[in-house]
Amino acid sequence: MSDNPYSTAVLAWYESNARDLPWRAPDATPWSILVSEIMLQQTPVVRVLPAWRAWMERWPTPAHLAGEASGEAVRMWNRLGYPRRALRLHACAVAITEEHGGRVPDDHATLLSLPGIGAYTAAAVASFAYGQRHAILDTNVRRVLARAETGVQYPPKTQTKAETALAEALLPPTAPVAARWGVAVMELGALVCTARTPACASCPIAGQCAWRLAGKPAYDGPPRRGQTYEGTDRQVRGRLLAVLRDSAHPVAKDALDAVWDDRVQRERALDALVSDGLVDPLDDGRYALPS
DNA sequence: GAGGCGTGGTA
DNA sequence: TTACCAAGCCT
Secondary structure, eight states: OOOOTTHHHHHHHHHHHOOOOGGGSTTOOHHHHHHHHHHHTTSOHHHHHHHHHHHHHHOSSHHHHHTSOHHHHHHHHTTSSOTHHHHHHHHHHHHHHHHSTTSOOOOHHHHHTSTTOOHHHHHHHHHHTTOOOOOOOOHHHHHHHIIIIIOOSSOOSSOOHHHHHHHHHTSOSSHHHHHHHHHHHHHHHHHTSOSSSOOGGGOTTGGGOHHHHTTOOOOOSSOOOOOOOTTSHHHHHHHHHHHHHTOSSOBOHHHHHTTOSOHHHHHHHHHHHHHHTSSEEOTTSOEEOOO
16 A cells, blocks of 8 residues: 555546557557657657558568668658657667567666667666566656646756656556556646646546646746757758658769758758768768668 | 757647 | 647767
């Protein structure tokens, strides 16, 4: 009976309100769950769904992906955004195939050592795929805990030790319940305790929410500046990579030059793409996705 | 540890 | 329209 004060209500809410997502299906493999977690990093579920289905159809196991060029992963990634994730997922598949017998590791530390897998994703895979007991602390959970426990509208900009400690303190004692709790709190943050207009009337823990009980005081910290995009190197990188993605063959420099006027910025972006391993400069002067 | 890294939907 | 937001990771 050392479960946290919210667990019963949140778990019951999840039972009847969880979305029917394919990576939550009983037959979802650890690999399919890992793929979903990488795709979901900073990307909404509705955009991940079709990409995930296509990816799993083409590469149902790590070995399938590891057998292809990394550029094919980048091409398949299409417009999901942050294409370095595709490169890292390919590198993950290679490492899993060559160093882990083709099986997604179930050990948190080993998962953490794989490319593109940080604290959140390692905990998510260990918990969602293998039913282990780990604190799940993503943007949704951080927001729920900020409101319910700390009594503020938004969590701090960067994750703190206090948040980690809180998430661990709230973790139910047994592994199966803890795993259920993690996905349930995330879902609550995604569907009810949302960033802009939380649906407190539908919240199973509204009666225990410190922020609501305090009258929902407005956020009073420094402005949380969103990232601009127009005119940034990120936009240029996106345009350059799109040219390569949409071409079945290597492209001439002219084709890349055409997508951005500012030569200095364009060259800087292209150099960065090459440096990141997303673009391969060929000996004949043309450019291609990596092999 | 602050900043860089894509893309598109919504208010 | 502009600004914010979306299951983070890496340097």
